[in-house]
Amino acid sequence: MKAVRFHEYGDPDVLRHEDVEQPVPGPGQVRVRVAATSFNPVDGNIRAGFMRGPIPVVLPHTPGLDVAGTVDALGEGVTGVAVGDEVVGFLPMGEDGAAAEYAIAPAEVLAPAPKGIPLPDAAALPLVGLTAWQALFDHAGLTAGQRVLVNGAGGAVGGYAVQLAKHAGAHVIATAGPRSREAVESAGADEVVDHTTTGVTGAVTEPVDVVLNLAPVDPAELVALVTLVRPGGVLVNTTVWMPAPGDEERKVRGIDLFVRSDADQLSRLVALVDRGELRVDVAERVPLAELPEVHARAAAGSLRGKVVVLPA
Numbered sequence: 001m002k003a004v005r006f007h008e009y010g011d012p013d014v015l016r017h018e019d020v021e022q023p024v025p026g027p028g029q030v031r032v033r034v035a036a037t038s039f040n041p042v043d044g045n046i047r048a049g050f051m052r053g054p055i056p057v058v059l060p061h062t063p064g065l066d067v068a069g070t071v072d073a074l075g076e077g078v079t080g081v082a083v084g085d086e087v088v089g090f091l092p093m094g095e096d097g098a099a100a101e102y103a104i105a106p107a108e109v110l111a112p113a114p115k116g117i118p119l120p121d122a123a124a125l126p127l128v129g130l131t132a133w134q135a136l137f138d139h140a141g142l143t144a145g146q147r148v149l150v151n152g153a154g155g156a157v158g159g160y161a162v163q164l165a166k167h168a169g170a171h172v173i174a175t176a177g178p179r180s181r182e183a184v185e186s187a188g189a190d191e192v193v194d195h196t197t198t199g200v201t202g203a204v205t206e207p208v209d210v211v212l213n214l215a216p217v218d219p220a221e222l223v224a225l226v227t228l229v230r231p232g233g234v235l236v237n238t239t240v241w242m243p244a245p246g247d248e249e250r251k252v253r254g255i256d257l258f259v260r261s262d263a264d265q266l267s268r269l270v271a272l273v274d275r276g277e278l279r280v281d282v283a284e285r286v287p288l289a290e291l292p293e294v295h296a297r298a299a300a301g302s303l304r305g306k307v308v309v310l311p312a
Contacts, residue, residue: 001022001100001101001102002017002018002019002100002101002288002289002311003018003019003020003062003099003100003101003288004017004018004062004063004064004099004100004288004289004291004292005018005020005060005061005062005099006059006061006063007059007060008059009047009048009049009052009059010047010048010049011048011296011299012044012292012293012295012296012299013292015047015291015292015295016292017289017291020062020100022101022102023096023102023103023104024104025073025075025078025104026075026076026104027075027076028076028078028106028107028108029078029104029105029106030071030073030074030075030081030087030104030105030107031071031072031073031074031102031103031104031105032067032069032071032087032089032098032102032103032104032105032110033070033071033072034067034068034069034100034102034311035068035069035086035119035123035310035311035312036066036067036068036069036098036120036121036122036123036308036311037064037065037066037067037068037097037098037099037103037123037308037309038064038066038124038127038307038309039291039294039295039303039306039307039309040066040127042055042065042093042127043064043065043097044298044299046061046063046093047063047295048299055093056094057094057095061096061097062096062097062098062099062103063097063099063291064097064098064099064100064103064309065090065091065093065097065098065126065127066088066089066090066091066098066123066124066126066127067088067089067091067097067098067103067105067123067126068086068087068113068119068120068121068122068125069087069098069119070084070087071083071084071085071086071087074107078107079107080107081107081110085112086112086113086119087105087110087112087113088110088111088113088122088123088125088126088266088270089109089111089126089261089266090109090126090127090130090261090262090266091103091105091261092106092109092261098123099291099309100288100311101288101311108263109261110263111263111264111266111267111270112267112270113270114270114274114280115274116273116276117273117280120285120310121282121285122280123308123309124280124281124282124306124308125266125269125270125273125280126261126266127259128156128160128306129160129266129269129278130259130260130261130262130265130266130269131157131160131238131257131259132157132158132160133160133164133265133268133269134257134259134260134265135161135212135236135238135257136161136164136165136210136212136236137164137168139236139255139257140209140210140212140236140255141234142165142168142170142209143168143170144168144170145171146170146171146208146209146210147170147173147207147208147210148165148171148172148208148209148210148211148212149173149200149204149208149210149211149212149225150162150165150172150173150174150175150189150212150214151175151195151200151211151212151214151215151225152175152176152213152214152215152217153174153175153176153180153184153187153189153192153214154175154176154180154181154183154184155180155214156305156306157238158176158184158214159183159184159187159281160278161212161214162174162184162187162188162189163187163188163278163279164272164278165188166187166188166189166190167188167272167277167278172191173189173190173193173204173208174187174192174193175192175193175194175195175200175215176192176193176195177195177196178194178196181194183281187279195215200221200224200225200228201224201228204228207228207229207230207233208228208229208230209229209230209233210229210233210234210235210236211226211228211229211234211235211236212235212236212238213225213235213236213237213239213244214238216239217239217242219242222237222239222242222244222245223245226245226246226247226252226254227247229247229250229252231250231252232250232251233252234252234254234255235253236257237254237256237257238257238259240256240257240258243256244256281305281306282305282306282307282308283304283305283306283307284305284306284307284308285307285308285309285310286307286308286309286310287309287310287311287312288309288310288311291309294307294309
């Protein structure tokens, strides 16, 4: 089968599109015929060697944390999933991923794929959708009637965060640049702050219950966002190289989010998609052989939107 792998850490040119042996599922695992994976920024960080401490991988390594596809074979002891099932999942970060024609997945991380969108497009959902869900509900405890600021709403996680917060009945304030404004508004934001022309702390005049920071802002800007949070509120930060600040005196919690795979939560996201209450946005669909180019564009800062990668 064909796969994209890197045999050493480094720049995007270490990625090779090559022939590899088809994997065999072990106990508790399934083999998935991959319809698509997607690119996430963490894929580039793992490839470059920046994540060797928290996410060690065995070289050569196949990237691709998201998978959408069809179950092709079952390992020993697998129940609850059958050959022929269409599934989606967020694969373990330290194991080989889905940038290949076939991938191995723990059966426990898989959820039934959405029926209302093409199967390959479902690969745009798991990691970023779970990040948004866990930030808003697991960590921030968002409820109807609260005010939430999504800082950096123009990216893939931000698009899901705005939709999910609005669906939960929150008042959503989002920061986005001019290129993303229309998409953020269509996702349901009640207010959009153009961060390229307006300071966020000056534009948000009423306290919020939750700040979700998705942007690689200066540490001083991250600290300033805490001042927007009401006493007892929370700031959830996904840029984990900057520890989330809080305010002990006002009981504002700062939480660093490390997304985890959760098939039950993913199933809830899929149900929202199938009911038409959550939109899956795909900016590009590219063949597997072009994945190194996607990594290169991401490293250069020229990648926009969610890219789905197709083995076929």
